[in-house]
Amino acid sequence: MRVARQSLAGRAIRCTASAGLVATLAVWLAACTTPQKLEPPKVSIVGLQVVSAEVWVQHLKIRLRLHNPNDRDLPVTAVEYTIEIAGQSAASGSYAEKFVVPAHGDVEFDTSVTANLAGALLRLLTHVPRTLVPYRLTGKITLGEGLGRIPFEEYASITP
Numbered sequence: 001m002r003v004a005r006q007s008l009a010g011r012a013i014r015c016t017a018s019a020g021l022v023a024t025l026a027v028w029l030a031a032c033t034t035p036q037k038l039e040p041p042k043v044s045i046v047g048l049q050v051v052s053a054e055v056w057v058q059h060l061k062i063r064l065r066l067h068n069p070n071d072r073d074l075p076v077t078a079v080e081y082t083i084e085i086a087g088q089s090a091a092s093g094s095y096a097e098k099f100v101v102p103a104h105g106d107v108e109f110d111t112s113v114t115a116n117l118a119g120a121l122l123r124l125l126t127h128v129p130r131t132l133v134p135y136r137l138t139g140k141i142t143l144g145e146g147l148g149r150i151p152f153e154e155y156a157s158i159t160p
Contacts, residue, residue: 040152041074041101042067043137046108058115060091065108068101074143075100081139091115132157
């Protein structure tokens with residue numbers, strides 16, 4: 001009888017240890033899968049070059065800068081954006097090459113965009129000279145590693 005008791009006590013200890021291990025693993029996995037709250041990167045236009053232009057359509061090369069305000073690297077898989085000038089939709093584009101923006105760091109990249117600046121140019125021509133003209137840059141950044149998509153919105157001004 002004594003041997004049976006030790007065997008039952010040993011099983012109880014093993015079951016308790018296994019249950020503790022399973023509970024620890026469950027908490028650890030839950031912490032790993034909890035989505036992090038990421039701040040939207042600051043996106044800005046740092047360069048613009050006209051590639052070709054027709055009356056109603058212009059092809060531009062735009063250099064964008066992404067600044068990552070987060071404490072972790074951002075694995076970017078795509079960027080989609082729209083530019084409004086003086087309240088008028090002027091251009092939209094996308095970039096689909098993968099890159100990583102380091103924590104608290106910057107990355108710049110060139111992207112091609114097709115624009116219709118006719119409406120925006122009319123607004124600029126009627127604008128008071130030497131005053132700032134506002135533009136708005138909006139879009140979404142698609143992240144890898146299951147981090148989802150982050151919307152962004154930036155306002156700035158240019159002098160025509």
